[in-house]
Amino acid sequence: MTDTLYTPPKVWTWDAESGGQFASINRPISGATHEKALPVGEHSFQLYSLGTPNGVKVTIMFEELLEKGIKEAEYDAWLIRIQEGEQFSSGFVDINPNSKIPALLDRSGSEPLHVFESGSILIHLAEKFGEFLPASGPERTEVLNWLMWQMGSAPFLGGGFGHFYAYAPEKFEYPINRYAMEVKRQMDVLDKALAEREFIAGADYTIADMAIFPWYGGLARGLLYNAAEFLSVDDYKNVQRWAETINSRPAVKRGVRVNKAWGDEATQLPERHSAADFEK
Numbered sequence: 001m002t003d004t005l006y007t008p009p010k011v012w013t014w015d016a017e018s019g020g021q022f023a024s025i026n027r028p029i030s031g032a033t034h035e036k037a038l039p040v041g042e043h044s045f046q047l048y049s050l051g052t053p054n055g056v057k058v059t060i061m062f063e064e065l066l067e068k069g070i071k072e073a074e075y076d077a078w079l080i081r082i083q084e085g086e087q088f089s090s091g092f093v094d095i096n097p098n099s100k101i102p103a104l105l106d107r108s109g110s111e112p113l114h115v116f117e118s119g120s121i122l123i124h125l126a127e128k129f130g131e132f133l134p135a136s137g138p139e140r141t142e143v144l145n146w147l148m149w150q151m152g153s154a155p156f157l158g159g160g161f162g163h164f165y166a167y168a169p170e171k172f173e174y175p176i177n178r179y180a181m182e183v184k185r186q187m188d189v190l191d192k193a194l195a196e197r198e199f200i201a202g203a204d205y206t207i208a209d210m211a212i213f214p215w216y217g218g219l220a221r222g223l224l225y226n227a228a229e230f231l232s233v234d235d236y237k238n239v240q241r242w243a244e245t246i247n248s249r250p251a252v253k254r255g256v257r258v259n260k261a262w263g264d265e266a267t268q269l270p271e272r273h274s275a276a277d278f279e280k
Helices: 053-067 090-095 118-129 137-167 173-194 207-220 237-247 250-255 275-279
Strands: 045-049 075-079 103-106 113-116
Touching (some): 045 053, 053 137, 090 103, 090 113, 118 137, 118 207, 207 237
Parallel strands (some): 045 075
């Protein structure tokens, strides 16, 4: 081992920024840092998000609902620039006290409903419209099994591997090896499951696929952390097949563009207020 030894203090204190790409927005306390109301559009659903894997889960869901002709699923998607701290505005914190994207304001009922955490938003929309989640029985349980798997596993891919491999100010052997091992184990879990079924929970495309695709499909397709070769992602043939199947869906192609404000301009759509926005 070449890592520098560190002896933790008896009581940890926040003495300085930790460094790395997101150092300016990381802090050990919650709550708003400034007063600012969120914009509100004309539709019942107001989404405040960013086109990261967690944000993309929800925009894919909205676009899939609209692809089915469910006009009531029209939504406004507002860009939240997390590196500028917009998730710490008073308006955003009112919807999500955890200050993480995505956050949803559902105004379709008698009282506005605040929904946060991407998995919760997916379940909320699936139950509201009766789509992409079986209403009961073993099939529903299997979808929720995999949705919860994603919610518990992705932090090892993002905050674990992604942080130490791509974003940490210094590269250390132990954390990179530890999280690379775990991410490859997770990819193996998916690959073995997908060897026996078309989609992750069975024969049907569900919110479990929508949740897993932006993270693990993105990794398989070489879109996360420039780590495809390092993690030998081509070895996971069933994940590759599944990822390409989902990526070919028209609603997915639209969903991955929403709230994206970097990269090739043709792939960006920082805000989305109607289907016509994709044609601009």
